[in-house]
Amino acid sequence: MKNILLFIAFVFLCNQMAAQKKLPVIRANSFKAVILEEDNGLKTDWNIDPSVKPDIYTVSKISKGSKTVKIKTDIDSIRIKIKQGDKKDFVILLKGKDSCLTRIESQVPKDFSTVQPAFHDSIRLGINGQNTMFVKAALNKTDSLVLNFDTGTSNLSLTAEALKDKIKQSLKAGVNVLSIGNKKYDGFKIYKVELSGHGTDGRFGWDLFDGMVVELNYDLGIMVVHSQLPEYVKKDKAYERLEVKYLDKLFFVETTINQGSSSYKDWFLFDTGYQRTAMLDGPLLREHHFPTTQMKEIKKVIMRGGQGNEIPVITANLESLSLGKYKLKNIPAQLLSESRLVINKRMNILGNEILKRFNVFLDFQNNAVYLKPNKLFNDSYIEKE
Structure with a gap:
């Protein structure tokens, strides 16, 4: 019996070594x-x-x-x-x-479409004069927070002030639970940041809802987390469907900008946490022969990054920006004179001064965004008021 066991062990070891040898x-x-x-x-x-x-x-x-x-x-x-x-x-x-x-x-795709019973969790959604979109939440059932839903980030970030004054418990990695509406979310990391959206204690990212569908309805002032995309969205021809592409923990939609006779189409970061219209990478656009010099300068501003760093930005008039069939005109866009790397890559960004003009369904099951103009679509831009 001992010899038989040794032989089986030897065969197993040989098979393991053979499998190892087959690896590139x-x-x-x-x-x-x-x-x-x-x-x-x-x-x-x-x-x-x-x-x-x-x-x-x-x-x-x-x-x-x-x-x-x-x-x-x-x-x-x-x-x-x-x-x-x-x-x-x-x-x-x-x-x-x-x-x-x-x-x-590659991570196994999440999909809540077959969950029974189906859920449609409705949460009161606020938006302030600085374009910060926010909801109320509770961390580990005890600490009440006001948080920005920031699609340009991931996990949960809390300000140093909130961690000091509002978090009364000891946070332990891997066991924290965030309650938003009637649902509870876990499995996220918590980061400390210096700044968050105006009037908020921090921000949470889209990945909290991976495998779900998130509705942002500015007309009704609600955010709804769905287990699947409502059928009426697919039937309503006013909704424009845009494919989503992912880059690390960020997601992008195809966007077209125009100036004079020039047109430029690229994947723009979908960033509800960016409070302005669009951030354009000047050097990147010029490499594609987009005439940034034809964009009339409106003013200069200082933008602050997530860690409080200062970034000088020129605000200039962009003739038009299109998301599918919907076009916005004469947009005061932020034009960077130097490229700003995000996750080691240059990119252009769509901010909430544009995105708030649409009622939105973010379909993280089928990786698509549905947009429909809302009551804010024709409002004046903050930079021009």
Whole structure:
């Protein structure tokens, strides 16, 4: 019996070694590598670490189909195709001796559409004169907070002031619960920030609702979290459907801007936490021959980043901006003279001074945004008042 057990163990070990040998292998002489998501251009500096097995890189959410990821070391490279919920292992052979087991994985898609009973959780939605959208929430049942729903961020961020004056409990990683309306959310991280939307104690991101559908109805002043997209939205031709593309923890919609005879179409960050109209990356636009010099300067302002840093910005008149079939004209847009990197990438941003003009359904099941003009659509822009 002992010999039989030894033989079985030997066969198992051989099979494991054979499986290991089948893994793709690339070489490296340096601890530094780069991971590139080819569909969205996200570039991540990667540290090769032999002590972590497997060392896992999680790709941006895949909206449909698959994506290709390129891993490049100082002397070698590999391309890996990955689907939703999939994972692929390979080995980086460091300096010819250390085998670094590395994994590229995609998170399993969340989908609450089959939950019974279906839910439609309605929450009072406020918006102030600074375009900060906010709801009331409770952290761990005890601490009442006013929070900004910021689609340009993820997890939960609380201001230093709120952490000092409003949080009466000891926060422990991985066990915190945020109550919004009748639903409870967990699994998020908590970050400390210096600033949040005007009059709020912090902000929470779209990923809290991954696999759900979020309705922002400014006409009724409500935010509704749905287990699935209401059928009437699909039938109402006034709603314009825009595809969503993800970049790390951010999501984007296709947007077209026009100036004179020039047109530029790109993926813009959908950012309800940005209080102004649109932030345009001047150097990026000029590389695509968009005539930023033809945009009439309105004024100069100082914008503050999430950590309180100052960013000088020129406000200039943009002739038009289109989201699908809907066009907004003569927009006082913020034009950056220098590129501002977000997650190591240049980008243009849609802010809530534009987004508040639509009643919105954010479909995080089918990765789409539905927009319909509301009562604010034709209101004057704050910068021009």
